[in-house]
Amino acid sequence: MNKYAIYHTPNVPYAYAKNDDTLTVRLRAGKGDLSCCRVYYKCRYNWDNQFNVKDMKLMAQDELFDYYESDLQIEKNRYRYYFELIDMKGNKVYFDERGVREQELKRKEDNAFQYAYIGKADVYDESKWLQESIVYQIFPDRFYNGDKRNDPENTKAWGCEVDRSSMFGGDIKGIIEKLDYLKDLGINLIYLTPVFKSASNHKYNTTDYFDIDPQFGTIETAKELTAECHKRGIRVLFDAVFNHSGSDFFAFKDLLKNQEKSQYKDWYFPYEYPVSTDKINYYTFANDVANMPKLNTSNPEVKEYLLRVGEYWVKEVGIDGWRLDVADEVDHHFWKAFRERIKKANKDAIIVGEIHHESSSFLSGDEMDSIMNYPFEGAVIDFFAKRTIDAVEFNNILTQNMTIYMDSIVRQMWNLVGSHDTKRFLTECGGDIKRMKLAVAFQFTYIGVPYIYYGDEVGMTGGNDPECRGCMIWDEEKQNKDMLKFYKKMVSIRKENKVLVYGSYRNLYLKGNIIVFERYNQSESAIVAINNSDKEAEINIGCTGEAVDLISGEKIVLGSSLKLAPMEFKIIKRHTSNK
Numbered sequence: 001m002n003k004y005a006i007y008h009t010p011n012v013p014y015a016y017a018k019n020d021d022t023l024t025v026r027l028r029a030g031k032g033d034l035s036c037c038r039v040y041y042k043c044r045y046n047w048d049n050q051f052n053v054k055d056m057k058l059m060a061q062d063e064l065f066d067y068y069e070s071d072l073q074i075e076k077n078r079y080r081y082y083f084e085l086i087d088m089k090g091n092k093v094y095f096d097e098r099g100v101r102e103q104e105l106k107r108k109e110d111n112a113f114q115y116a117y118i119g120k121a122d123v124y125d126e127s128k129w130l131q132e133s134i135v136y137q138i139f140p141d142r143f144y145n146g147d148k149r150n151d152p153e154n155t156k157a158w159g160c161e162v163d164r165s166s167m168f169g170g171d172i173k174g175i176i177e178k179l180d181y182l183k184d185l186g187i188n189l190i191y192l193t194p195v196f197k198s199a200s201n202h203k204y205n206t207t208d209y210f211d212i213d214p215q216f217g218t219i220e221t222a223k224e225l226t227a228e229c230h231k232r233g234i235r236v237l238f239d240a241v242f243n244h245s246g247s248d249f250f251a252f253k254d255l256l257k258n259q260e261k262s263q264y265k266d267w268y269f270p271y272e273y274p275v276s277t278d279k280i281n282y283y284t285f286a287n288d289v290a291n292m293p294k295l296n297t298s299n300p301e302v303k304e305y306l307l308r309v310g311e312y313w314v315k316e317v318g319i320d321g322w323r324l325d326v327a328d329e330v331d332h333h334f335w336k337a338f339r340e341r342i343k344k345a346n347k348d349a350i351i352v353g354e355i356h357h358e359s360s361s362f363l364s365g366d367e368m369d370s371i372m373n374y375p376f377e378g379a380v381i382d383f384f385a386k387r388t389i390d391a392v393e394f395n396n397i398l399t400q401n402m403t404i405y406m407d408s409i410v411r412q413m414w415n416l417v418g419s420h421d422t423k424r425f426l427t428e429c430g431g432d433i434k435r436m437k438l439a440v441a442f443q444f445t446y447i448g449v450p451y452i453y454y455g456d457e458v459g460m461t462g463g464n465d466p467e468c469r470g471c472m473i474w475d476e477e478k479q480n481k482d483m484l485k486f487y488k489k490m491v492s493i494r495k496e497n498k499v500l501v502y503g504s505y506r507n508l509y510l511k512g513n514i515i516v517f518e519r520y521n522q523s524e525s526a527i528v529a530i531n532n533s534d535k536e537a538e539i540n541i542g543c544t545g546e547a548v549d550l551i552s553g554e555k556i557v558l559g560s561s562l563k564l565a566p567m568e569f570k571i572i573k574r575h576t577s578n579k
Contacts, residue, residue: 001087002030003100012364017118023072037068041081062399077118124365126408135451136187141201146173162466172217183232186491191237205246205291209309226318235320243326247291297334307341314345327353335367360404370412375401384439385428391510416451424462434567441569444490445528457487508541527572531564547574
């Protein structure tokens with residue numbers, strides 16, 4: 001037993017309140033070290049030396065570690081607990097606040113971990129509607145032109161080659177006109193990149209946070225969009241750019257005009273005076289992006305201004321939450337206040353951060369509800385599109401990403417395979433439709449929220465920005481109808497089988513380019529088998545009995561082995577006994 005691998009701390013994600021009367025605890029141990037892991041627990045004010053005991057479930061494995069988990073319940077929600085670990089030879093060790101010991105203490109409560117109390121305010125209020133969502137991202141200028149009267153000057157013909165400054169006339173009216181298309185696709189949440197007044201096509205350099213860009217419509221058009229979406233059971237998220245403003249924003253314009261005497265000089269981070277967009281002697285987004293000066297969200301005036309922005313669009317226009325641009329470069333104090341203000345405006349609103357890496361400090365329940373899961377995207381590209389990693393390494397990456405968050409947060413992660421900031425997934429696949437289908441099948445059956453970047457469902461391609469931001473293909477002769485049909489099927493399977501939303505996850509087979517996993521609860525199971533190779537495979541998955549193939553709808557009988565053709569996947573649903 002590798003004692004150095006054993007780890008627990010009474011904090012998220014190793015200990016957290018699942019609900020008002022349940023504490024979830026996790027323990028990490030060396031991979032393959034344990035035959036059994038138990039947690040002993042009781043009320044922290046119970047001094048009789050008697051503990052409840054519960055076997056912990058193996059929840060995940062990666063290259064180095066096994067992760068165990070258990071839900072605990074006692075009266076009054078005041079916990080004291082420690083762990084018993086048994087290796088493959090039957091040897092026991094005990095683990096508490098002072099580390100690993102070979103002998104159990106006579107007074108077992110001495111040095112036990114403690115979770116002092118579950119307060120209702122500390123329970124993360126997970127979003128069931130988010131967990132059941134299918135996200136569809138729209139880049140408004142490139143989706144559909146529904147009102148040519150608001151087209152900007154020099155609008156290019158739809159479908160022409162894109163560059164960083166080109167405008168194509170897509171607008172909010174265009175989105176409204178295509179809502180029935182989206183409804184038919186099966187999505188129930190749309191996320192729009194910025195729609196506020198701005199000089200660019202992408203609108204990430206905001207001029208006015210309280211107005212819709214005339215190129216896209218008006219506030220009334222935005223209200224019409226949310227109303228029409230809600231009629232169809234579709235929710236709407238806007239994009240908040242609070243890390244930086246545009247250089248045409250009133251506060252920065254005042255700084256350029258009045259320099260040291262500007263009442264807004266502390267809204268930004270000038271290095272020196274005079275501030276100049278030619279010298280770029282002020283902090284900006286990324287590396288010296290002159291038209292995106294960084295905002296000082298620690299300034300109380302800036303903070304209150306932006307909180308009012310967030311509140312306004314939720315209360316007055318009826319959006320269902322926010323996607324937060326460059327969320328990890330804005331301070332935690334601001335996001336805590338933002339969450340409080342938004343949840344007060346609409347308790348069911350959600351907040352999703354754009355963070356490209358490990359994000360646990362933002363996802364402890366008091367800031368964001370989810371992030372754009374770029375680690376997921378990277379792993380999916382490497383395994384399915386490029387085949388540079390095998391199934392074991394693929395699982396290692398996903399497990400490491402999954403085990404740093406609460407279960408409810410993992411179910412809410414936006415599992416994308418592409419966005420306006422990355423190459424199109426079909427391009428990553430070298431145009432190979434079969435590889436993309438396998439990736440999408442995995443995306444819709446794995447833990448988390450499936451995410452469609454507009455046009456992926458009809459086979460759009462494109463390299464890095466700006467190529468990935470091409471005009472949506474509406475000409476049915478140019479659409480990949482087979483891909484569209486496939487997406488509709490996967491959306492339908494996801495929505496009709498809640499075990500794919502809420503079910504637990506475990507791997508059944510990982511070898512080479514083949515992955516088989518199971519999503520399960522107490523009454524049903526979905527087995528997903530994916531052969532990401534050019535050879536036929538026959539594997540033993542250890543499951544038998546009657547089942548249904550969710551792709552064909554046919555009833556089947558599982559035998560001792562499962563055959564998969566090259567580049568084939570199966571989703572097999574069966575009823576199970578209590579696991």
